[in-house]
Amino acid sequence: MPSELKVVLPGDLIPAADENDKSQMEVDDEAPVVRLGPGLTQVQEDIVSMKAGVLKHQDTGNKWWLESNQRRYVAATGESIIGIVVARLAEYYRVDIGAAQSAILPILAFEGATKKNKPNLIPGTLVYARVILANKDMEAELQCFNPSTGKADGYGELKGGFVIKCSLGLCRRLLNPETPILSFLGEHFPFETAVGMNGRIWVNSEGPKYTILLANAIKNSEYLSEAQCKAMVDSLVDKL
Amino acid sequence: MPESTKKPSSKLLAMKFMQRSAESERREELEQVQKKELSTSEWRLEYKGEKLQKPKIRVQYEPSFLGFTDTTTLGRKSYKKFNTDLETTEEDQVSEQRLARETAEEKANEISDKDMGKRYSKGISRVAHSVSKDNKRKQTDGASNAPKRGKSNENGNKFMKPK
Structure with missing residues (x-):
């Protein structure tokens, strides 16, 4: 659980590596896994912050992350986003999600969509979608239904508002x-x-x-x- | 056999299948020469008594905040029955996600079978001495106990003639 408020600046060393459980190291022969969230990176044997923010730590799973604030979105898998349809292509829509690159939303990635029965979104339409593939070198891929149930579950076109x-x-x-x-x-x-x-x-x-x-x-x-x-x-x- | 049979005629050599086989032979030879050259030109730097150091930390990146906060991933909400369909699905989703999160936490706290095995093997080597002593004691006890148990069993299972 997060213990105290610790503000870090870009370039600060994070004490994540020092606090590794020594006893666990003996058993495993390998260092335990440290899970790094947004804003932290590994530089050789140190963990260094890349952003300014409040350092947070959670013991379960040995998680470290920075609670920071920014305006530019960087797509990450699993996040729900609001996008604006920019263009309609043969297989997919191009959607502006506020990130550096636009995202693609396959035309069949809607609830109950088939080749014959698919939604027709015109440019400018708002969609509520989930990022299913995010990679810094590629366009993000979106989906408008819950893959576990196959239902929309709130995703899809946002009308009005x-x-x-x-x-x-x-x-x-x-x-x-x-x-x-x-x-x-x-x-x-x-x-x-x-x-x-x-x-x-x-x-x-x-x-x-x-x-x-x-x-x-x-x-x-x-x-x-x-x-x-x-x-x-x-x-x-x-x-x- | 006369010697002339050894050398095929020029006409025969000019035939396509003969040319093909000759070419394949030539190719094989060339490949062998190339392999030899490669193996002689390849070398490896050898270090003396140097081992690759194990990394001190193993890092796993999670680019999303979702794994760190207790947020519900569904961001749609309706208040005062503005959108009744949404309110019903919302309740289901929130409970589902809470369950998933709790099971994940439980799993993280559990010790995997592999770790357990390792821990046990360590413990065994440490306690091996005392265990072996105990075993000896048990064996002597068991030797005196075993026949007794066998007898009692025989007594219990003995066929009783109905009267």
């Missing part, structure tokens, strides 16, 4: 069920959100005034505490 851009850190926090802002807003009026880990948030509600309120509240919540969030939501709702 509005997309706002925010930092990747805020998106990650919004996915955490302990983040209060969305549930505070959910107490007052019905709406729907889709949070992409690529820094895009889609909101849909019953009318423009609710959508505007949602967009403002979510954007403002980034640096607010729980109590401040509550106060902000209450004051915004009062003005409706």
Whole structure:
């Protein structure tokens, strides 16, 4: 479990290698595996940070990662993202996911899509998709259904609504069920959100005034505490 | 046999199959020469008593934050029944993901069979001395016990004549 707040800068040495369990080394003859998350890399026998952020550590699985914030998305396998269809080609759609390269979304990668019955998305359509293949040298590949069930499970075209851009850190926090802002807003009026880990948030509600309120509240919540969030939501709702 | 049979006629040599076989022979020879040249030109630097050092750390990269946080991967949410279909699937997914996460954590805490074997083998070598002593004691005990057990068994299984 994360113990204390430790801020690291790019180039700092991370003490991950020193804390290896000595007893385990005796048994294995091999050094235990260190799992490095985003922002950390191995340089010969040291582990070095590549970004500025807060160092986090988890004992189960010996995981080390940096909790950092940025605006440029780097695609990683398994993450849910919001993309904009840019072009339609014979076999796939080209989708802008906010990363350095666009991603490809095969036309058959939708719920129940067959060669005869496939969705027709025009350029500009929003899709909520999952990254199934991410490689720094290739375009990311997307998928719009849950492979274990074959159902959409919330993935697919996003109709209506509005997309706002925010930092990747805020998106990650919004996915955490302990983040209060969305549930505070959910107490007052019905709406729907889709949070992409690529820094895009889609909101849909019953009318423009609710959508505007949602967009403002979510954007403002980034640096607010729980109590401040509550106060902000209450004051915004009062003005409706 | 006359000697003239040894040498095929020029006409025969000009035939296609003869030419083909001659060519294959020539090719084989060439290959052998090439192999010889390669083997003589190949050499290896030899170090004295130097072993490859085992890496001090083994690293595995995980490019996504998903593995580090307790986030639910489904990012769609509906509030106050705006989208009822979504709210039902959401509940299922959240519970499923929680289960998957917990089982993964349990697995990480478990010791694999391989590790267990290694640990045991270490333990055995360490305790081997005392174990061998114990075994001797047990054997002597067993020798005195075994016949008794056998007898009691015989008694128990003895055929009893119905009256």
